[in-house]
Amino acid sequence: MQMTGDETAPQKALVEFREIGKTYPNGTVALRNVSFQVIEGDILAVCGENGAGKSTLMKILAGIEQPTQGTIHYEGRQRRIADPNVAGDMGIGMVHQHFSLIRSLSVAENLALGQEPRRGLLIDRRAAADRVRELAQKFSLDVDPNTKVGSLSVAAQQKVEILKALSRNTRLLILDEPSAVLTPQETQELFVQLRSLRARGVTIIFISHKLHEVRALANRITVIRSGEVVEDGVLSEMSDAAISKLVMGVDVTRASRNQRDLSAATPVVVVKKATVATGDADRRIDAIDLTIRAGEILGIAGVDGSGQEGVVDLLCGNVQPDEGDIALLGKPMALATTLDWRRAGMAHLPGDRFQIGGAPHMSLVDNVMAGSHRDKQFTRGPFLRVGAMVARTNELIKTFNVRCLGPREPLNSLSGGNAQKLVAAREFSSNPKFLIVNQPTRGIDVAAAAMIHGELLRLSQNGTAILLVTSDLDELLQLSDRVAVMFDGRIAVVLENDGLTPERLGPFMLGLEKTS
């Protein structure tokens, strides 16, 4: 354990939750009787299954939601945190599970929003930019104040989010699953920054589903299950097994793959010398050759930005290759659009589920049905069979264990992880011939991740060809029949997964070895 330095110093509570309860207007009880303390100078990990109430509790602390019961004490005084401005004045900053930046505004404008420096009636843009540079330097998070947020990579947006949360003399920084959108390398970098913040006296609350991250960063842990605190203690005193049991309430068994010989199976996707030379640099690909067979899970490994996203774009019809050929079940697809791909039997679980995977204000039924409104099953003449649609949604809610009040609730009333499960359920259940999954278990709890892994294996057993892109090497090696390692937009090597190890992949990922 690295972070237990201050055990002997007097422990002062910065925040104390007293019997906090929260019932949402739709009747969901998200929190009951939550009481615990956040000790000044700690890094506290808050863990719990999808829908446990973690985000809700943090939103209450950040003034975004109001508790329906109980009180919050800050620095020993009872405080009502009426809105995010009050929280900001108290020195509480939060990085949200779903980004809360305005994409069309620049970094400086995003940070200034609400407390703009002025010159006369106008915004003092130079002062706003200087402020960003100053903050960026102080916390060594480098960002350019004048770029538009929408054009930044996810990792860079994350940095902007953190800077924004730190921009008001912040003493308590809340991070709601900050690593869920980051690659392992970026996560390491984030942790270095968080440790240095802690050294400056910032108290940190950190939500994560990944135990190794919690271990690497936090010194205390609070576990929430179904809206109640089930554990609150010093991390070094608990074993991994004890924690995961606490989080899930049960032991989780991992799905495992059978070694199969698929060399004789029909090729479903065949890519020949495909090149995409335009667009974002980290999405370009160069003379890719790839075959995915029926029933096969082909994993793509590589340092983030090595062209994995480019391959996904290519195989879901987002981009068309400048050169080369693609075929899906023998049909040429080089000019196909996303719609053509979908009609030909492709399904796609995108990496960025909230931006492009679902419609937050629409109901679960609408989100499940998106894309299959024309299926015979759900239409009668020109009309939709609403009953059948609701039944289907209910079925998916059940098999994928989506925690919600009912199929007619809007998607944004679901917890982050449960919303992701629903989008996954939709894609998996369309009986695809070819399925692309991009980071399938980001932000999803251990039990749900095991369930998703099980579903992927089941689909592959039924003959679906699956392209798996993930930055989690454990997941990759656990599921893939073969692994293609990408480096610099090319496929460095394709390896059979007969007991592959991360060490074996490493040199290819770093471009030190090449055999293709």
Added chain:
Amino acid sequence: MMDLAASLLSPEFFAAILRVSTPIILVAMGVLISERAGVVNIGAEGMMLSGAFCGVVFSAYTGSATVGLVAAIVAGMVGGLFMSFAVHVLRANLFLSGIALNLAASAGTILALFALTGEKGISGTLDSEVLPSVHIPWIQDLPVLGTILSGHHILTYVAFLSVPAVAIFMMRTPTGLRMRAVGENPEAAKATGLSVIRLQLQAFLLCGVFAGAGGAFLSMGYVSWFSQNMTAGRGFIALAAEVMGAGGAYGTLAASLLLGSVDVLAIALAGEGLPSELLQAAPYVVTVLALALYGLRQAKQKTIGTVH
């Protein structure tokens, strides 16, 4: 045909474009503010109509054109209040509220006109004022340019000056920035501590100011009377101009001028013996065409990143 060509190139023709575009520009600026704040104001037409009506009535009873203009603006703002109340307090649908406002304004002005004058069509019996025209020294003496630029109604100049003002307001002031933030991502704006409702209320009120002034131009500009539904869809044309301008003040100005020119052209061609019904439809047809083109362009740009 020679006459037509000559009249189309005459300074009067260009002056007419500026005149006809004025109410469209004014209302489009208001619509722009509301749209960027996330509350597209379908009710602009109704606000404009109540502005036109109140301008005539108040100027007639007080004998002051200024009071008339102020009344028109206040009428527009009351429309804004109505929209905000419906959308924010009663949680009504934005578009339906706008349509309701338009219908209420259309019927309400006729009713009030009847109550005041006993007429249903036109306010001929009310002795209302007109706002002054402005002759710009120096410029008015220039050949050609003098005719095009000088001697316009004061609100025409206001309309053109309001374009850079709105551009600066939206892009450079704190309130403009906040409105854009709220319009683009209300949840994120809320999480930052902005009051979505307050900013959208302000946007509705500002939209009312512009729509009311646009209405006043119709009834107190070159004529001094109000007639039923005298806005004739200009509020909707302004909505279209804003969409064509892609939310930018200068683009919206260009689109307003384009739609205004079509109108003027239609009037000029009417003199050539073309069926006038056809020509009257021209501005609306061009609006639809322009929006369709714009929609196609949008659809092309959107291919990347879509799933379905």
